[in-house]
Amino acid sequence: MLTVDKVNLHYGAAQALRGVSIAAPMGKITCVLGRNGVGKTSLLRAITGQQATSAGSIAFNGADLGGLAPYRRAKLGVGFVPQGREIFPLLTVKENLETGYAPVARKDRFIPDDIFSLFPILQTMLGRRGGDLSGGQQQQLAIGRALVTRPKILVLDEPTEGIQPSIIKDIGRAIRYLRDSTGMAILLVEQYLDFCRELADHVYIMDRGEIVHEGPAETLDTPEARRHLTV
Ligand SMILES: Nc1ncnc2c1ncn2[C@@H]1O[C@H](COP(=O)(O)OP(=O)(O)OP(=O)(O)O)[C@@H](O)[C@H]1O
Numbered sequence: 706m707l708t709v710d711k712v713n714l715h716y717g718a719a720q721a722l723r724g725v726s727i728a729a730p731m732g733k734i735t736c737v738l739g740r741n742g743v744g745k746t747s748l749l750r751a752i753t754g755q756q757a758t759s760a761g762s763i764a765f766n767g768a769d770l771g772g773l774a775p776y777r778r779a780k781l782g783v784g785f786v787p788q789g790r791e792i793f794p795l796l797t798v799k800e801n802l803e804t805g806y807a808p809v810a811r812k813d814r815f816i817p818d819d820i821f822s823l824f825p826i827l828q829t830m831l832g833r834r835g836g837d838l839s840g841g842q843q844q845q846l847a848i849g850r851a852l853v854t855r856p857k858i859l860v861l862d863e864p865t866e867g868i869q870p871s872i873i874k875d876i877g878r879a880i881r882y883l884r885d886s887t888g889m890a891i892l893l894v895e896q897y898l899d900f901c902r903e904l905a906d907h908v909y910i911m912d913r914g915e916i917v918h919e920g921p922a923e924t925l926d927t928p929e930a931r932r933h934l935t936v
Pocket residue numbers: 716719721739740741742743744745746747748788
């Protein structure tokens with residue numbers, strides 16, 4: 706399980722996270738919702754090690770992640786699908802997937818078949834350049850690349866952003882399959898309420914750098930939760 710305990714994060718004098726505590730258990734989908742700019746991406750940057758925290762602690766399956774570089778966290782099983790996907794446009798689909806080998810032991814440096822069962826389009830397009838893929842296909846590639854790192858927790862930043870409904874469904878199905886078949890933890894940051902309501906086991910809502918609500922997915926329909934999500 707991933708535990709984030711009373712974490713603060715600053716950009717210079719501006720505080721983006723204020724005493725944030727969340728847990729993402731193994732075998733569960735945990736969703737963090739919130740409007741634009743409330744600190745969701747900052748929380749994921751803190752977890753993946755891309756941004757230093759100024760207080761609190763982050764641990765995964767008993768290992769303290771505090772101060773570890775992103776690649777060390779990847780080696781411990783933290784897989785990341787960034788906002789905007791960050792596909793290498795001039796590398797082929799296969800080469801993009803292979804960039805996930807970096808934190809993996811030599812014997813595991815192959816692309817697991819599961820990735821092509823989840824996203825058959827990646828197999829069809831293995832030789833095409835990443836930049837030639839549609840936004841939805843790039844999102845599938847970004848998830849595939851994270852899976853190549855053999856994560857024990859998959860952290861996704863707004864995977865539905867700018868993506869057509871049919872591919873959103875495929876991504877939802879893939880996330881559920883990963884939870885059920887591998888028992889990995891999944892931590893998802895989203896603005897798309899329906900996607901979270903359908904998928905999540907547990908939800909948190911952030912507002913102005915703080916967690917202001919937590920509960921099972923059904924609690925997203927309470928007036929109190931709605932108030933934090935409407936503009
Ligand atoms: N590199 C940075 N330098 C300074 N301030 C930043 C930086 N990145 C984010 N911020 C600020 O921190 C706050 C939280 O931003 P963050 O990107 O974490 O929010 P978010 O909820 O992920 O938003 P979005 O949904 O737009 O991605 C915002 O006020 C933002 O302007």
